[in-house]
Amino acid sequence: MNTTISKKGVEKTAVVAYMEAAIKKLREHNTTFDLDLLQAITRPKRQILVEVPLRKDDGSYTTFQGFRVQHNDARGPFKGGLRYHPNVDLEEVKTLACLMSLKTAVVNIPFGGGKGGIAVDPRELSQREVERLTRNFTNLLGENIGPDRDIPAPDVNTNAQIMAWIVDEYCQKHGQLLGVVTGKPIELGGSLGRDEATGRGAMIAAREAAREKKIDMTKAKIIFQGFGNLASFGAQIAEQEMGSTVIGVSTSRGAVYNKKGFNLVQAGAYYRDNGSLKGFPGVEWMTNEELLEQDCDILIPAALENAITAKNAKKIKAKIIVEGANDCTQTEGDKILNDRGIFVVPDILANAGGVVVSYFEWVQNLQNHYWELARVRQELERIMVQAYAQVSARAQEYHTSYRESAYIIAISRVARAMQLRGGV
Secondary structure (H helix, E strand, C coil): CCCECCCCHHHHHHHHHHHHHHHHHHHCCCCCCCCHHHHHHHCCCCEEEEEEEEECCCCCCCEECCCCCCCCECCCEEEEEECCCCCHHHHHHHHHHHHHHHHHHHHHHCCCCCCEEEECHHHCHHHHHHHHHHHHHHHHHHHHHHCCEEEEECCCCHHHHHHHHHHHHHHHHCCCCCCCCCCHHHHHHHCCCCCCHHHHHHHHHHHHHHHHCCCCCCEEEEECCCCCHHHHHHHHHHHHHCCCEEEEECCCCCEEEEECCCCHHHHHHHHHHHCCCCCCCEEEEEEEEHHHHHCCCCEECCCCCEECCCCCCCCCCCEEEEEECCCCCCCHHHHHHHCCEEEEEEEHCCCCCHHHHHHHHHHHHHHHHCCHHHHHHHHHHHHHHHHHHHHHHHHHCCCCHHHHHHHHHHEEEEEEEEHHHHCC
């Protein structure tokens, strides 16, 4: 992966910086790994760039740039989301594909890492145009995706319907291989519990961290930066299953906060009706940045990359940070948090619930045997708790942060798989 700072910001170098620190620590404790092999893990195996054609409803013709980066498949097929957003570029996709390799390794599921997307704003297209664009992209990816090769999933501005179109287009040419993607509708082989998985996984991580830090979850006050999939499900689980109080949430337009908490169901209904939380009664309206600095027990940034920086890390008052968003803490900010004694559960562990349940969906597709929701939740709980315990143990052994510990575990697993396969 290129370590040059791109025009979009330093987030493109944060993952590489974390990896290099982990590699250094790993080499101090385990010299059986070749340094060049470890460094190779920072670079993707394959980068696919395509021009995706679209005949629009009015008859005009245009193209959009599409990407698929396949980072590492030593531990299994590439796995990662597809996002439709005008700011998607190769550097962003490379970073996220690398994170997926680390994420699947740290929770020890048999996948590698991939990521992809199209540089398009789907809100400017009709549904029929989005469908045609998706089908054309699927055809351009061709043999590069498949249940034993590379398995996309929903991400920013993509959803179960888009996955259904990919399934249909792929299966027309390759037969009924529903496992080509995950995050599908239940009717097409999707898994129960997939919609809540990322939020549930994050709350399991938050609960385990609170236990270590002697914080009673029934008395914990939690802030979510975000009100999307992770935050909405995570907030419900926090209140309804763990007895915590959610005191702040945000959208792209701003945030609401009340130190005593507020009614999440009513807030969700207000947001759906108004497209914003501004004006919701009984709360204080503030910016996303201001919300991060409010007093709480657990802060879950679940919206933006680079949410925590050198500037605001000095002002954060949370006891625990659970990184719901990918790549949300810059390296300078991470150092400040560590120096201040703020406990951080890193993104490659904290938000891995989604890919874990994607793995369950893939397994169910391969077996053509589907699980009850209770089993999905039970298996997710088992994997997340086990992964958290392993990160905790390695952090104690190496006298390092949980972020560095998670990276050390992930990199060592990928490196070991590459060694065993040979040819490197």
